[in-house]
Each structure stands twice: as structure tokens, then as C-alpha cells.
Amino acid sequence: MDPRVAPPFPTAALPILQNMQLRKNVAHATDVIQAKRNNLVAEKRDWHELRTSAAAIRAHVLANLGTYLEQFETTCTAAGGTVHWARDAAEARAIILRILREENATEVIKIKTMTSAEIQLNPALEAAGIAAIETDLAELILQLGEDEPSHIVVPALHVNRRQVRDIFAQRMGLPELSDDPEALTAAARAYLRRKFLSVPTAISGANFLIAETGSVVIVESEGNGRMCLTLPRTLITLAGIEKVLPRFADLEVLLQVLARSATGERMNPYTSLWSGITPSDGPQRFHVVLLDNGRSEILGRKVERQTLQCIRCGACMNTCPVYRQTGGHAYGSPYAGPIGAILTPQLEHMQHAQSLPYASSLCGACYEVCPVKINIPEVLIELRAQVVNQERSQPSRWFDPMYLGMKAANFVFAGAARFRLAQRVGHLALRLFTGKDGWIRRLPSLGARWTMSRDLRALPDQTFRDWWATREASATREASQHEERR
Amino acid sequence: MRASLFITCYNDTLFPETGRAVVRLLERLGVELDFLPAQTCCGQMHANTGFRAEAFSQARRFVQLYRDAECVVIPSSSCVAMIRDQYSGLFEELGNEELRKQFAALLPRVYELSEFLTDKLGAEDVGAYFPHRVTYHASCHGLRGLHVGDRPFRLLKNVRSLELVSLANLERCCGFGGTFSVKNAEVSTAMLDAKLTDVLATDADYCTALDNSCLMHLGGALHRRKKSLQTIHIAGILASTMDHPHGATP
Numbered sequence: 044m045d046p047r048v049a050p051p052f053p054t055a056a057l058p059i060l061q062n063m064q065l066r067k068n069v070a071h072a073t074d075v076i077q078a079k080r081n082n083l084v085a086e087k088r089d090w091h092e093l094r095t096s097a098a099a100i101r102a103h104v105l106a107n108l109g110t111y112l113e114q115f116e117t118t119c120t121a122a123g124g125t126v127h128w129a130r131d132a133a134e135a136r137a138i139i140l141r142i143l144r145e146e147n148a149t150e151v152i153k154i155k156t157m158t159s160a161e162i163q164l165n166p167a168l169e170a171a172g173i174a175a176i177e178t179d180l181a182e183l184i185l186q187l188g189e190d191e192p193s194h195i196v197v198p199a200l201h202v203n204r205r206q207v208r209d210i211f212a213q214r215m216g217l218p219e220l221s222d223d224p225e226a227l228t229a230a231a232r233a234y235l236r237r238k239f240l241s242v243p244t245a246i247s248g249a250n251f252l253i254a255e256t257g258s259v260v261i262v263e264s265e266g267n268g269r270m271c272l273t274l275p276r277t278l279i280t281l282a283g284i285e286k287v288l289p290r291f292a293d294l295e296v297l298l299q300v301l302a303r304s305a306t307g308e309r310m311n312p313y314t315s316l317w318s319g320i321t322p323s324d325g326p327q328r329f330h331v332v333l334l335d336n337g338r339s340e341i342l343g344r345k346v347e348r349q350t351l352q353c354i355r356c357g358a359c360m361n362t363c364p365v366y367r368q369t370g371g372h373a374y375g376s377p378y379a380g381p382i383g384a385i386l387t388p389q390l391e392h393m394q395h396a397q398s399l400p401y402a403s404s405l406c407g408a409c410y411e412v413c414p415v416k417i418n419i420p421e422v423l424i425e426l427r428a429q430v431v432n433q434e435r436s437q438p439s440r441w442f443d444p445m446y447l448g449m450k451a452a453n454f455v456f457a458g459a460a461r462f463r464l465a466q467r468v469g470h471l472a473l474r475l476f477t478g479k480d481g482w483i484r485r486l487p488s489l490g491a492r493w494t495m496s497r498d499l500r501a502l503p504d505q506t507f508r509d510w511w512a513t514r515e516a517s518a519t520r521e522a523s524q525h526e527e528r529r
Numbered sequence: 530m531r532a533s534l535f536i537t538c539y540n541d542t543l544f545p546e547t548g549r550a551v552v553r554l555l556e557r558l559g560v561e562l563d564f565l566p567a568q569t570c571c572g573q574m575h576a577n578t579g580f581r582a583e584a585f586s587q588a589r590r591f592v593q594l595y596r597d598a599e600c601v602v603i604p605s606s607s608c609v610a611m612i613r614d615q616y617s618g619l620f621e622e623l624g625n626e627e628l629r630k631q632f633a634a635l636l637p638r639v640y641e642l643s644e645f646l647t648d649k650l651g652a653e654d655v656g657a658y659f660p661h662r663v664t665y666h667a668s669c670h671g672l673r674g675l676h677v678g679d680r681p682f683r684l685l686k687n688v689r690s691l692e693l694v695s696l697a698n699l700e701r702c703c704g705f706g707g708t709f710s711v712k713n714a715e716v717s718t719a720m721l722d723a724k725l726t727d728v729l730a731t732d733a734d735y736c737t738a739l740d741n742s743c744l745m746h747l748g749g750a751l752h753r754r755k756k757s758l759q760t761i762h763i764a765g766i767l768a769s770t771m772d773h774p775h776g777a778t779p
Contacts, residue, residue, distance in 0.1 A: 052713070053712065053713050053714075053715065053716070056713070056715060056716050057715060060715055060716065060719055066719075364701050364702040364704065364720050364723075365713075365716055365720070367720075367723075368716055368719040368720055368723075369716060369719075400579075401708075401709065401712050401713065402713060402716075403706070403709065404669070404702050404704060404705065404706025404707075404709045404717070404720070405577060405669075405706055405707070405709070406669035406673070406702035406706070407669055407670075407673035407674060408669075408673070408700070408701075408702065410673070411673055421614075424576065424577060424579070424615070426579075427577070427578060427579030428579045428580075428581045429579070430579055431578070431579035431580055431581070432579075432581075445578075445708070445711075445712070449574075449575060449578060449580050449583065450583075452570075452574065452575070452583075453575060453580070453583035453586065453587075455569075456538065456569040456570040456572075456586070456587055456590075457569075457586060457590075458569075459566055459567045459568070459569060462538070462569045462570075466541070466542050469542070482752055484753075489711055492710075492711040492712075492714040493710065493711055493714070493749075495714050495715075495718065496714070496717075496718040496721065496749075496750055496753065497710075497721075497745075497746060497749030497750045497752075497753060498749045498750075498752040498753045499745070499749055500543070500745075500748075500749075500752075502542060502543060503543070503545050503546070505545060506541050506542055506545055507536050507540060507541040507545035507548035507549070508536075508541055508564070508566055510545055510548070510549060511548075511552075511564045511566075512566070
């Protein structure tokens, strides 16, 4: 999914809201993960302290990012790895293609990496005649089904197992396949084993990079990632520059909060750590591509910087009432949900995906669950302010009802006399739309967006301030009459 | 005890009965109320939509108006959350040091209604009577912004003859979200549908909350669907007494 060409969120959400099966799948899956997460967080008596530590570690990294990245480059290189720096998506794609060409690769196996989706790697590989084979079960389902990821941790969350069966049956040529989970994983296993054993180049993302040791950390649930990390001759790791941690010991905190927040597990089934190259064991050529792609721009901004604290657990998506209704595709980016709503527009330098900061009711559920305490509502509001600053002087917004309304409201709120006059005018104007029962069923312009599903009670004849003024006047009158009588 | 009432722009215009209920309730509890007619809006709508300079004007107006108030009572959790969470940042970005200081001094004296009743007045039993089946909707700004916790429940449990029924998925947003309800009307409606399913399942007579904004959204949809279940701000319930029950003419 490419945010540069994706339709705005409200438009993209429309067909999804009609897809009851998808919405049911999303609601069910997020309920299951959330219930597990909540139980495991509840059992942790020091959850609050863990969260505070995780947030502090991540904030410290961002405050010293240059130092830790250079340290990582030194330690990783010393361990036999090659570190590449990519300013943007195009540079990252070019580096990866160059390495693959040097390897004469025609196929490459991939571990789930959202960063590769961010840089649109697969289409570039395809154009260069290199077949990318997704080995994460969920990514495989999506690749075979020609679908897109809708969640950063559980990319095929919107697909149920009957749909998986249909995809596998068709694409793997297994018409008799049942939708039994064991049968489905066995089919995927048979399909993927051939690739693991024959393809000598692999691409991974990274959950963390360790500056102290030059290590890369991958957490996963299936073990397919470990196949990709150990069997090929050449391994390329693509990582956003914010993924670095200072010390090996920092994993103590971050792995605890990550597993609980992401999948509702005390510990994820597979945690792979490696540092450079081990002679005669595992990949013998190892590259790390460090991707900036807008991140250092985000780093320079006071409120938005916290966006980069993210450890991609997806807890914000699972708890988000908006994501629950729309799933991930409406966000038009590999990064969906609340974190996607703040990350995507920033990665696009506020040039695309301008509707995303508004794809939230600001309910704050995301902030509450975030294991690294990213105040997503605060960043959403900050980005909204940037959108308004960008747009407010554009001629296309001169007659936009939202902009006109906001300006008019500001004028009105600047003085009580104006406000009272606006209340009276509003009262009279809305009478035109008010039914006999005192309710408004249909409004024009932006109001129609309200009355699409909600009636509006007519404005009462007397505002509170007028009631108060009347009451004060009668109290004063009574007091003076009382005075006269005395 | 003296308190200044910031009624909020939308209560003033759309829900004056909530303001009248707050006055009846607080005066019954011995609070001497005043209402500054110069008040308009807290700036939440502008701030949350991205119109920061406009929000700043409203925020400055609020601080200048109330800086000498003994305390300020606001019957809207989202407006209080706006003041607590966003004013400081606005003053830091656009204001001056003097204004920021005045605000810092005022902030501890700004109360949401249920906070004012339980924390400032120490009243959980306000002598109310409301013989109906009621469910409580937790507005996000009260729940996660102000952390009002069980304050509204403590108040409601002490209302005579009130049958309190719990609402499933209490912590989930109703989909109002201010301008979100218009900008993303379809998604807002999908969230509303989910919330209404839970609300209607309570079989309550009334759904109450700390915020008329959520209730305008829920109540508007209930009316559209011709449901008998009604919405009422918590002030309406707490103001209702045996001698002067809800619905009687003032």
C-alpha cells in the first residue's frame, strides 16, 4: 500500500464498512489479542514501572541517536557485518538491489518486515526480475491471496481460516485442503520448506539493533524467521534508524513489554539474536541497511519525536475503536491504526495522507495501552495543526464549510454579545429545519454529515445565559421590593 | 463555598436544562454560584481540529475571565480535559510567561462537576431521587483524560430509587469525537452502532454521562431509531429530588 496514491481515509473506509465479514474478523481477532494482553498486563505488578523504563530507554535512544547508530556501525562491522546508510526509500531499494545482483539472486526469502513494505521493496524486486517469497505465514497468505497487510503484528488479521483455506487450495493446488488449522499450517510448511532449502538469499527487518554488541534482534512466533536467518548464504537486514537500543541488557525491559503488548504472551516463541558473521555457521555475508526515510526530520520536532519511540507492538491498533470498524486497509499504508495515523503522514513529509491525523476520535485508548507511552492523541492534534497551517491559506479552502465554520466560530467566541447574537440567529435558522416534534432530521451542507445517522434536538427557546439573566433580574427586583417594604 | 460556573458553549446553547440542573443541585448543597456572562467557549473544538491560534484566543479569554475565581465548575469532562491537557502547551507556544503563570495558579481550582461534588464538597449522597433504570456511559475524556474513576458511580449509587445497570464495553468510545463525527461520519456511525447495541442491551430508561456531547450523538441516534431510551446529563439526575423530580416544571 502506497500512501502517495491511496485514497483519503474517509473514502477508503466506505467499502470496508460494507464488508461485514472483514469487520467481524477484525473485531474478533482484536478482542482475542486484547483479552490475552489485558490478562498478562494485569498479572504484572510492576507493569507501570516497566512501561516507564521502556519509555525512558526509547526516549534516551532518540536523544542520542547519532551516537548509538555510529556505535552500532562500529560493532556490527567489527563482527563481520556491512552497514549501509539509506537516506530514503529509493536509496534503500537501490542498495538492496545492488547486493542481490552481486549475489546473482533470482529469488529471495523474506521474514515479515513492515519496513520493506514502507519502501515498496517487493514491486521493485519484481521489476528487477527477483521473486520475493514471503515466509511469515500471514504474509504468505496475503501474498498468495494478492492482498495487503492490515496490521503490523498480525498482517492477515482481517482474513479468517475459511478464507485462508480457499487461498491455499487455489494457489498451492490443494483442492481437498480442509480449514483445520493444523492442515493449513502443514500445507504452508510443505510449501515453504522447499524455499528455505533452496533459496540462498534472505531479507529481514529488525525488532531491535544493539549498539553495544552490533547485534540484531528478531522476535517471531513461527520459527520461519529463524529458517530465513540461519539457512541462506547471504542475509540483508533492513531497519529504521530508530530501532537501535544502547545495551544488550535493555532487552530485559523491552522484550517483556513487547511480547505482552503485541501478542498477549509472556515471551514470544522465537527470539533470534545474532551479531555479524560466525564462520561456517549461518549466513556468511551479512548486510544491514539503516533507513532514514524521514525519520531524522521527525526526530527534530519536539512533540512528534515520540512517534519514533514505537516498538511496533500493535497494541494501539487492537484497542482502537476506529481500527475495530475499518481494519487496516483504510489507512492506505503498511502502518495502520493510531500509530499509522501519526507515522505515515510524517514519513511522507506531510505531503500525503493528510486525512490520517483526523482518523481518530481522540479517545485516548491508544495512549493508555502504549508500552512506551507515546501520547498518540497529542501527536494527532499537533499534526492536525500542521495540516490546518498548510491548508488555511490555500484558495481551495476559502469556501470549505469546515474552514468557514471554524473561522466564524472563532469570531463569535471572541465576545459574549456576538455569541448571544449567534445563538439567536442559530435558533431562528434551525427552526426552518425543525419538525413538529421539536427535532431536526435533515440539515444541509456539513450538517448533513451529522443528520446522516443522528437527529438533532432543536435549539431550546431560552439559552442558559438568558435564563440566568432573567433569574438575576427577578432576584434583584425581589430584593429591591423587599427593601422598599421595609 | 463560592464557585463560578463555566457552563460551556454547547450546554449554554443546546442543553440549558443541564445548566439549570447544575444550579439547582449546587445551590441545594449550599454553594454560592455566579455566572460570568462574558464566558463563551473553552477552545476545544478549534484545538482538536487543528485551529491552534483560534484555540489560543479562547484559552486566553478563559484564563483572564476566571483568574480570580475561588473555583470553577464545568459540567463537561471534555472541556475540562481540554483545559488540563492543552492549555499549558498553547500558552507555551503562543502566549506569554505572565499568562502561563496565571493559568498554572488557576488550574487546581478548575473542577469537572463530579470532581467538584466528591472532592471539593465531599458529597457522595447529594440527596437526589430518580426512580428509573439508568446506565452510565463513560465519556473518554472523563475516563482517560481526567481519570474520574468511580466518582460518577459513587454519586449515582447514592441516588434514591435509582437502579444502576452496568454497560458492557464501558471503556470503548461512542464515536462522537467532535468534528470526527462529521469529518468521518460513516466510521463515527459504525462506532455509534456498536455503542448503541450495548446501551440498548441494558434495557435502561436513561443513559447518563458527564458529557452532553456524547449524549447528543447517542440521543440523536436513539431518537432517529424511535427508541424510548433517553439520554440525560448526570446533573439532571443529581438535581432531581423527591420534592422536585426530574421533568417537573421549574
